[in-house]
Amino acid sequence: MEQFLQQVASGLANGAIYACVALALVMIYVSTDHINFAQGEMAMFSTYLSWQLMTWGLSFWWAFIVAVALSFVMGVLIERLILRPLHNAPVLSIIVVFIGLLAIFNSVSGAIWSYLIKEFPSPFPKSSFGIAGVIGPHQLGVVVVTLIVLGLLFVFFRYTPLGLAMRAAAQNPQMARLVGVRVDWMLALGWGLAASVGAVAGIMVAHIVYLDPNMMGGILLYAFASALVGGISNPAGAVAGGFIVGILENMVAFAGNQIEKTTGIYIIGNGEKLTVALIIVIFVLTVKPAGLFGRVVVKRV
Amino acid sequence: MAALLEVKGLKAFYGQTQSLYDVGFEIETGGITTLLGANGAGKTTTLRAICNMVRREGVVRFDGKDMMRLPTEEIVRQRIAHVPEGRGTFTTLTVDENLRIAAYTRRDGAAVARERERVFAYFPRLSERLQQQAGTLSGGEQQMLAIARALMLAPRLMLLDEPSFGLAPLIVVEIFRILRRINEEEKVSILLVEQNAALALDLADHAYVLETGKVVMSGPSAVVKNDENIRKSYLGY
Numbered sequence: 318m319e320q321f322l323q324q325v326a327s328g329l330a331n332g333a334i335y336a337c338v339a340l341a342l343v344m345i346y347v348s349t350d351h352i353n354f355a356q357g358e359m360a361m362f363s364t365y366l367s368w369q370l371m372t373w374g375l376s377f378w379w380a381f382i383v384a385v386a387l388s389f390v391m392g393v394l395i396e397r398l399i400l401r402p403l404h405n406a407p408v409l410s411i412i413v414v415f416i417g418l419l420a421i422f423n424s425v426s427g428a429i430w431s432y433l434i435k436e437f438p439s440p441f442p443k444s445s446f447g448i449a450g451v452i453g454p455h456q457l458g459v460v461v462v463t464l465i466v467l468g469l470l471f472v473f474f475r476y477t478p479l480g481l482a483m484r485a486a487a488q489n490p491q492m493a494r495l496v497g498v499r500v501d502w503m504l505a506l507g508w509g510l511a512a513s514v515g516a517v518a519g520i521m522v523a524h525i526v527y528l529d530p531n532m533m534g535g536i537l538l539y540a541f542a543s544a545l546v547g548g549i550s551n552p553a554g555a556v557a558g559g560f561i562v563g564i565l566e567n568m569v570a571f572a573g574n575q576i577e578k579t580t581g582i583y584i585i586g587n588g589e590k591l592t593v594a595l596i597i598v599i600f601v602l603t604v605k606p607a608g609l610f611g612r613v614v615v616k617r618v
Numbered sequence: 619m620a621a622l623l624e625v626k627g628l629k630a631f632y633g634q635t636q637s638l639y640d641v642g643f644e645i646e647t648g649g650i651t652t653l654l655g656a657n658g659a660g661k662t663t664t665l666r667a668i669c670n671m672v673r674r675e676g677v678v679r680f681d682g683k684d685m686m687r688l689p690t691e692e693i694v695r696q697r698i699a700h701v702p703e704g705r706g707t708f709t710t711l712t713v714d715e716n717l718r719i720a721a722y723t724r725r726d727g728a729a730v731a732r733e734r735e736r737v738f739a740y741f742p743r744l745s746e747r748l749q750q751q752a753g754t755l756s757g758g759e760q761q762m763l764a765i766a767r768a769l770m771l772a773p774r775l776m777l778l779d780e781p782s783f784g785l786a787p788l789i790v791v792e793i794f795r796i797l798r799r800i801n802e803e804e805k806v807s808i809l810l811v812e813q814n815a816a817l818a819l820d821l822a823d824h825a826y827v828l829e830t831g832k833v834v835m836s837g838p839s840a841v842v843k844n845d846e847n848i849r850k851s852y853l854g855y
Contacts, residue, residue: 408653463758481718481719482719484711484715485708485711485715485722488708489709492706492708494689494690494694494718495769496671496719496723497694497722499691500691
């Protein structure tokens with residue numbers, strides 16, 4: 318039983334990370350109809366930034382705040398400088414740009430900070446919280462921090478004029494212009510926010526997966542699965558999808574372990590977690606392409 | 619008196635296709651002007667060109683100010699409210715959010731609150747549907763929300779594109795009655811594009827007739843209404 322709870326708890330912690338990255342993907346998707354394949358690498362770069370700031374003497378939380386702010390600026394700049402000129406480019410060109418960004422961030426990080434795996438500190442004191450035997454302090458901290466971030470975003474989008482303008486711009490850009498919303502800037506802001514949320518995820522997960530230029534590769538896949546499960550066009554769905562995928566992958570591995578223990582037959586285990594995510598992707602795409610909470614969009618062509 | 623909106627030699631293009639050739643007209647302050655014409659004559663395009671939503675050439679002056687260099691967002695800030703065809707609302711946002719985003723460019727909170735009260739006086743039904751998603755409203759209610767949205771801008775000029783489109787006759791009459799009140803009580807000048815020429819000529823004091831991207835006739839509504847060609851082609855008697 319304790320083992321089971323442990324698995325659920327660690328699933329929640331992973332799920333919180335997936336939820337953040339999935340939300341970042343969805344934020345860009347709803348306003349541009351593109352999936353930013355470089356989202357994970359951007360988060361990884363942000364995590365390196367925070368690591369660099371810490372080695373320069375900043376405390377964890379200051380490094381966290383500065384790195385998240387820098388990521389915001391980075392996101393805005395990428396939209397303004399790289400994607401704006403491609404405004405009318407065909408989808409394939411934009412995908413190639415995203416893949417290019419992915420490769421650039423990956424190799425630039427490798428060039429600056431080397432590909433050696435680094436340890437990354439946890440800001441949550443070992444003694445203070447956590448429930449012994451069920452959830453560790455870092456895992457609980459991750460869940461709390463991401464929930465705070467998601468809560469702040471919810472309040473921003475739901476209750477502030479700027480958040481409302483961003484939603485309006487995403488839903489109907491032409492109408493948004495007709496009420497005076499500067500849609501181009503809303504897109505750039507969306508990129509900034511997505512990069513920031515990704516940075517939070519990266520900095521929170523680095524203690525678990527360690528810091529290296531490829532740290533976000535698998536996580537991006539999980540996040541993609543999460544966004545699909547929740548419905549790629551629904552931010553709240555993506556967050557829910559993150560937690561669902563996080564817990565589900567652990568449950569499947571846990572069930573596999575139990576079966577092995579009782580019958581001695583190995584079917585599935587920790588090594589196949591990523592496979593589970595990919596199966597989820599295929600399953601959702603074939604059975605319910607709009608996701609659990611998504612809406613079917615019928616486009617006239 | 620100088621015209622509120624002055625359009626001269628307006629051309630508009632969709633990609634390589636030119637759809638307006640030489641459109642010119644003037645709108646008096648406080649008046650209601652209508653653009654008539656068959657499908658494809660360029661009525662909607664004219665409204666879109668005024669707001670810089672299509673590539674355009676020519677002269678558009680609002681209150682003496684050149685509008686040719688301004689992007690749509692800035693033209694809106696001159697308090698020109700455009701209600702596009704097919705219900706200009708944000709369908710996934712609630713009625714309340716639609717009204718709030720409509721006042722996005724305004725910083726005078728007290729005046730916005732007063733506007734909101736005025737809007738509810740015109741459209742009491744909207745105040746009962748505040749938390750409902752705009753997309754779930756009936757067609758008539760959505761058109762009312764679109765006009766309400768335009769009013770929240772405290773516009774000096776309202777561009778209306780086919781407000782009667784797809785609505786039951788009774789609702790259309792109601793909406794046109796409200797438009798007249800808005801014109802009289804709020805001193806909002808109106809440029810109306812309408813398929814229903816009889817209705818439009820009743821409401822408007824001036825009319826321009828478009829054919830294949832050119833103005834072919836203009837004059838006071840009473841005169842246009844009695845023109846034999848207009849009667850045959852647009853009024854059907």
